[in-house]
Amino acid sequence: MSKLANEGARKELTEEEVVEEARGRAATKRILEGKKVILVPYMREHVPTYHRWMQDPALLAATASEPLTLDQEYQVHLSWTQDPLKHTFIVLDKQLIRGGFVPGDPHVEAMIGDVNIYMNDPDDLHMAEIEIMIADPKSRQKGLGKESILMMMAFAIQKYEIHTFRAKIGETNTASLNLFRKLGFVDSSYSEVFKEFTLELPASELSIKEPAV
Ligand SMILES: CC(C)(COP(=O)(O)OP(=O)(O)OC[C@H]1O[C@@H](n2cnc3c(N)ncnc32)[C@H](O)[C@@H]1OP(=O)(O)O)[C@@H](O)C(=O)NCCC(=O)NCCS
Numbered sequence: 001m002s003k004l005a006n007e008g009a010r011k012e013l014t015e016e017e018v019v020e021e022a023r024g025r026a027a028t029k030r031i032l033e034g035k036k037v038i039l040v041p042y043m044r045e046h047v048p049t050y051h052r053w054m055q056d057p058a059l060l061a062a063t064a065s066e067p068l069t070l071d072q073e074y075q076v077h078l079s080w081t082q083d084p085l086k087h088t089f090i091v092l093d094k095q096l097i098r099g100g101f102v103p104g105d106p107h108v109e110a111m112i113g114d115v116n117i118y119m120n121d122p123d124d125l126h127m128a129e130i131e132i133m134i135a136d137p138k139s140r141q142k143g144l145g146k147e148s149i150l151m152m153m154a155f156a157i158q159k160y161e162i163h164t165f166r167a168k169i170g171e172t173n174t175a176s177l178n179l180f181r182k183l184g185f186v187d188s189s190y191s192e193v194f195k196e197f198t199l200e201l202p203a204s205e206l207s208i209k210e211p212a213v
Contacts, residue, residue, distance in 0.1 A: 031103055032089065032155055034147045038101060039089035039155075042114065045106035046090050047077050050114070053135040062173055063133055064196075080116075085125070087156070088116040091148045093139055112139040115148045117156050117165075128162045132176075145179055150206075157203045165201045168194075 032039040042050075051073040053059055060067060068076065080086050094101070096110035113135045117128040130152065134145045156162040167185060169176045177197065184206065185199035 032151050033101075034151050036094055036142070036147050037112075037144050037151070038092045038094060038097070038107075038110075039115065039148065039151055040092060040106070042077060042080065042088040042090050043106045044074070044077065045108055046111060047073050049108055049111050050077075050090075053133075056135075059133065059135060062170065062176070063131065064168075064170070064194075085119040086116065087118075087160075088114055089148075089152065090114050091134070091144065093144060112136050112144060113148070115152045117152060117160075117162070119160070119162075124164075126161055126163045127166060128156055128160070128164075129166045129168065130156075131167070132179075140175070146183070149179070149183060153201075153203070153206055157206070163203050165203065165206075167199045168196050169199065171195045171197060 030041055048070065051068070051070050054065060054073070055067060059065075080088050090106075090111055091113040092101075092107050092110040093112045094110070096112070097107050098109050101107065113133045115130070115132045117130050119125045119128050121127045130149065132145050132149050132152075134140050134148075153162075153165055156165075165185070166188075167176075167180050169180065171177075171190075172195075177199075180199050180201075183201065185201040187197050188200045189198045190196070191198070
């Protein structure tokens with residue numbers, strides 16, 4: 001993380017943001033450890049790296065996102081931490097953690113992506129849309145995305161009693177389509193307008209041999 005960006009962000013904190021940051025730190029108790037990755041809550045310290053990732057046109061296209069300024073990214077981070085229906089974890093590659101994992105430390109050096117769920121169906125709050133991004137190409141095709149999704153789904157089933165997961169994926173995103181289909185997601189619809197598939201997986205069909213939480 002750039003020291004300048006971090007300091008710049010800190011001097012602007014409002015009272016509301018200080019409270020939110022404290023809440024975020026309380027949430028750092030929520031850490032999920034797998035074989036290859038550790039999922040930690042999205043903390044303020046992660047924002048500059050996340051923002052840098054989201055300047056890449058390929059990542060913006062793959063995740064159907066718009067480029068934001070750093071200030072806007074801090075606001076989005078804040079809104080996500082306040083939204084009880086959205087749960088975001090930052091994916092840490094265990095091999096990149098320097099000096100051993102310390103709970104509560106953002107471990108910015110080991111950030112490789114994010115995984116989130118969003119209970120965005122007002123008629124069914126036990127249906128969750130799931131998204132994954134392994135931002136650094138060097139970290140891809142090592143099984144880190146797959147492990148992160150499985151851990152997130154296990155967590156969501158246990159904590160929020162999610163019964164169905166949904167993923168929306170652009171028709172040209174072969175990597176993501178393969179990943180979700182391999183996990184058992186099946187196509188439920190296709191949007192001509194957005195050129196994307198919607199895939200679904202009932203939680204009952206997810207076989208998690210080793211609990212990830
Ligand atoms: C899609 C993405 C999350 C995959 O993450 P990853 O960590 O590289 O995936 P994994 O190594 O866990 O691979 C799991 C499966 O995904 C599929 N897959 C992953 N990368 C692939 C690629 N480049 N081409 C084809 N299939 C691929 C394979 O089926 C793979 O299983 P296999 O290794 O047994 O063949 C990653 O490429 C990414 O973040 N891309 C940019 C952002 C994005 O597209 N996000 C999804 C938006 S819907």
